[in-house]
Amino acid sequence: MSIRTLDDLLAEGVSGRRVLVRADLNVPLDKQTGAITDDGRIRAVLPTLGALVEAGAKVVVCSHLGRPKGAPDPQFSLSPVAGRLGELLGAPVHFATDTVGESARSTVAGLADGQVALLENLRFNAGETSKDEAERGAFADQLAAFGDAYVDDAFGAVHRKHASVFDVPARLPHVAGRLVLREVEVLSKLTGDPERPYVVVLGGSKVSDKLAVIEALLPTVDRLLIGGGMCFTFLKAQGLEVGTSLLEKDMVDTCRNLLERANGKILLPVDVVVADAFAPDAAHDTVRVDGIPSHRLGLDVGPETVAGFSAALSQAKTIFWNGPMGVFEMPAFAAGTRGIAEAITKADAFSVVGGGDSAAAVRALGLDESSFGHISTGGGASLEYLEGKTLPGIAALEN
Numbered sequence: 001m002s003i004r005t006l007d008d009l010l011a012e013g014v015s016g017r018r019v020l021v022r023a024d025l026n027v028p029l030d031k032q033t034g035a036i037t038d039d040g041r042i043r044a045v046l047p048t049l050g051a052l053v054e055a056g057a058k059v060v061v062c063s064h065l066g067r068p069k070g071a072p073d074p075q076f077s078l079s080p081v082a083g084r085l086g087e088l089l090g091a092p093v094h095f096a097t098d099t100v101g102e103s104a105r106s107t108v109a110g111l112a113d114g115q116v117a118l119l120e121n122l123r124f125n126a127g128e129t130s131k132d133e134a135e136r137g138a139f140a141d142q143l144a145a146f147g148d149a150y151v152d153d154a155f156g157a158v159h160r161k162h163a164s165v166f167d168v169p170a171r172l173p174h175v176a177g178r179l180v181l182r183e184v185e186v187l188s189k190l191t192g193d194p195e196r197p198y199v200v201v202l203g204g205s206k207v208s209d210k211l212a213v214i215e216a217l218l219p220t221v222d223r224l225l226i227g228g229g230m231c232f233t234f235l236k237a238q239g240l241e242v243g244t245s246l247l248e249k250d251m252v253d254t255c256r257n258l259l260e261r262a263n264g265k266i267l268l269p270v271d272v273v274v275a276d277a278f279a280p281d282a283a284h285d286t287v288r289v290d291g292i293p294s295h296r297l298g299l300d301v302g303p304e305t306v307a308g309f310s311a312a313l314s315q316a317k318t319i320f321w322n323g324p325m326g327v328f329e330m331p332a333f334a335a336g337t338r339g340i341a342e343a344i345t346k347a348d349a350f351s352v353v354g355g356g357d358s359a360a361a362v363r364a365l366g367l368d369e370s371s372f373g374h375i376s377t378g379g380g381a382s383l384e385y386l387e388g389k390t391l392p393g394i395a396a397l398e399n
Contacts, residue, residue: 003397004175006048009149015056016113020147020172021048022164024154024377025063025081025118028360034075036084038363041156044377046088048153048177049116053089058111060146061085062099062119062164063154070126072098082118093118099125100142108146119146128163140167153177155184156355156378158393159385165393176397179377184394186352186374187385190320195350196222199316201309201340203228203323204357207251210323216387218262223316225267225309227301227325227336234259234268235289243274245298267312271302273326273333280330299333300326306339313343322354322383328361337361345371354386355379 009019023045028037036042045061052059066076082095094117096107107117122128127139140163144150150172152158157165158180168174176184190198200221202210207230217224226234229246236242237255259266268289274296275284286302287293301309306325313319321344325336341362344351351372353359356379362369369375376382384391 003181003394005181006051006151006175006177009151009173009175010051010055013055014052014149017057017148018060018108018111018146019052019057019149019151020060020062020143020168021045021052021151021177022154022157022168023049023061023063024156025061025078025085026065026156027081029075029080034080036080038360039084039088040359040363040375041377042081042085042088044179045153045177048151048179049089051178052151053091053114053116056113058108058113059116060108060111060119061093061116062122062143064123064128064157065121066123068121068123070123070129072120072124076121076123078118078121085116085118089116091116096120100139104146122162122164129160130163136163136167139163140171144168144171147172150174151177152393152397153179154393155180155376155381157381158378158391159381159389161392166396169396170399174397180397182374183376183378183382184385186376187382189350190318190352191386191388194318196318197316198318199223199225199312199349201225201227201313201319201321201323201344203230203325203337205229205246207233207248207255210383211251211254212387213322213383214258218258218265221265223267223312224262224265225312227269227305227309227340228323230323231269231301232298234266238268240290241292241294242298243292243294243296245292267309269301269305270308271304272298273300273302273336275299275333278327280332282332284332299330301336303335303339306336306343309340310343313340313347313349316347316349319344319347319349319351320354320386321351322356322358322379324357324361328364334365338365338367341365341367349373352376354382
């Protein structure tokens, strides 16, 4: 990549300069208490923020959280993130109660060297996500006024053509932060010449969400292991009945075609955990995939599947995993995801966890993050990178 990096910016000197950092602080919040339930994304940006603080920059951080509709919405406020970020940095983070308004202007103006400010949720402004280039550009102008230089460290957002990701870098000297640089270096290993066998594990709910990456990966991987809700559409394509399990009927023919083209590369579950209802306390048991009762739905892969998938993973030298094997948020249906995750950590392989729910599962299940080669912060971004798509945020940094 022909991209300038944070180290290039630091070498030029940032003491006393305002540096606008686009971070991905889109953390999950408890719906009842508003408390942060997983601070992984906040921790991921600390190396970049810490380096800027140490160098004496006036650091202005911006991010989105959730999907507000272009207007302020208290449930999506970044206020709790400001508190947690301050705890992790060991110094108060000055929080602006708007994004580019009076509070933001006064907060940024009041920063001393080495201090950090966090602007309110970018998506409280319609200009952030607007398809209209003039509206997006006008918002980017306001954001860019807060910086003398721009750092993109929000890998989880680089696949979005949003003002803070795509338009602001055109208005300021720009560099890639340490997280973005690391993500691209890791994922380029997978798209270049990965050490073989190369095994990919895909889960999650819908085939349609993963179709493009399956198409892109099928010619290059040695084995493709498919679990999660999406496996039932593949099982249906094999002529099996799947009860009331999640099923994309319009994707059955596509899955049948993929299986025919895969030449045995695709490995599907042989047993699943079925339940009477989608509920944590639902009655459940394990059945073979050719014996799913018509009134029950599959919510996890079974132990024989975990054993078979684990055997394939034990031979791998490169592993990419995106998507849980079941409804891991419910303890009764978490064994499949845990079993596959543990098999990945035991393999003598370079392993990449492709962000999103997979990264959340690693933390929710209490697994040792350091036992994976890399845990991506960008689910959608990592998939689009592997698909070979041009990512707007990366393209903006290259210009």
